[in-house]
Each structure stands twice: as structure tokens, then as C-alpha cells.
């Protein structure tokens with residue numbers, strides 16, 4: 190590697206060994222973070238699709254979703270502060286959507302803080318549309334969630 194060139198970021202399936210690194214990022218990014226135990230049990234579920242981004246042995250991003258039949262939910266997506274705006278969040282989300290499309294397509298749902306413009310812009314750019322609102326869904330601080338929905342690419346979007 191040449192001096193000044195950032196080490197490559199690899200995106201791969203998450204394992205329970207990644208939980209400490211995932212949790213470290215989670216506590217930096219969210220005021221009401223999940224516990225390590227929640228991540229461990231989530232990653233162990235067969236319906237869960239969990240990926241991490243790794244750079245020079247450090248976890249710098251994660252994406253966690255579950256899928257059942259033609260429905261899926263993106264439950265968490267996070268990028269290390271130093272790497273935000275470099276395309277990594279989009280890359281992990283594209284990987285998840287491609288994997289769901291490859292299984293026949295699923296309608297994907299997610300909740301996002303009303304004030305989280307960066308995440309909402311990312312989701313809109315990938316075909317998600319606002320589909321509702323959950324009043325006072327978040328704590329610390331209390332805030333509404335915007336529910337977003339992306340129809341499945343193949344077959345899964347009809348309703």
C-alpha cells in the first residue's frame with residue numbers, strides 16, 4: 190500500500206466475533222444503542238442478513254436486516270464517522286438489496302428518525318418512499334420515526 194492511500198474496505202457477512210466492533214460503532218452513532226447481547230442474538234437468527242465493513246482489521250460499518258418470504262426489514266445501518274460520505278453506507282445497502290432481489294425480491298421496510306436527513310437521502314436514492322410515521326417511536330430524545338418502504342424488484346412489491 191502506498192503512503193496516504195486508505196486501506197481497502199471489505200464488506201462481508203458478520204459473525205458473533207464482530208459484535209464488539211459493531212457495538213463500539215453503535216454507541217458512537219446512536220443515543221439509545223442496542224446491547225451486545227441484542228446484536229449477538231440478532232446475528233445468530235437464520236432469517237437475518239448481517240454484513241460488516243472491515244478496514245485494516247477494524248469494523249467500520251454494519252448493516253442488519255431480516256427477510257421472511259417477500260418481506261424484509263432493514264433494522265440497522267451504520268458507518269464509522271470518519272468514513273461517512275465516502276459511499277460505504279450506499280455500498281452496504283446496495284449489497285443487501287441485491288441479495289434480496291437475488292432471492293426473488295422482497296418489499297423492504299425501515300424506520301428512521303424524522304430528523305435523520307442523511308439516512309433518508311440515502312434511502313430515497315435507493316427507491317425507498319415514506320410510507321407512514323410512528324409517533325414518539327424513539328427515545329433520547331423522543332422523536333417520531335418515518336416508516337419507509339421499497340417495493341421488491343421482482344414480484345414482491347405488489348399489494
Ligand SMILES: CC(C)(COP(=O)(O)OP(=O)(O)OC[C@H]1O[C@@H](n2cnc3c(N)ncnc32)[C@H](O)[C@@H]1OP(=O)(O)O)[C@@H](O)C(=O)NCCC(=O)NCCS
Pocket residue numbers: 218265266267268269272273274275276277278279280300301302305306307308310311312314
Ligand atoms: C446514514 C449513513 C449510514 C450513510 O452512510 P454513508 O456511508 O455516509 O453514505 P454514502 O456516502 O454511501 O452516501 C449515500 C447517499 O446518502 C446521502 N447522504 C449521505 N450523507 C448525507 C448527508 N450528510 N446529507 C445528505 N445526504 C447524505 C447521499 O444522498 C448519498 O447519495 P449517493 O449514493 O447518490 O452519493 C451514515 O451517515 C451513518 O452511519 N449515520 C449514523 C447512523 C445512522 O443514522 N444510520 C441510519 C439509521 S436508520
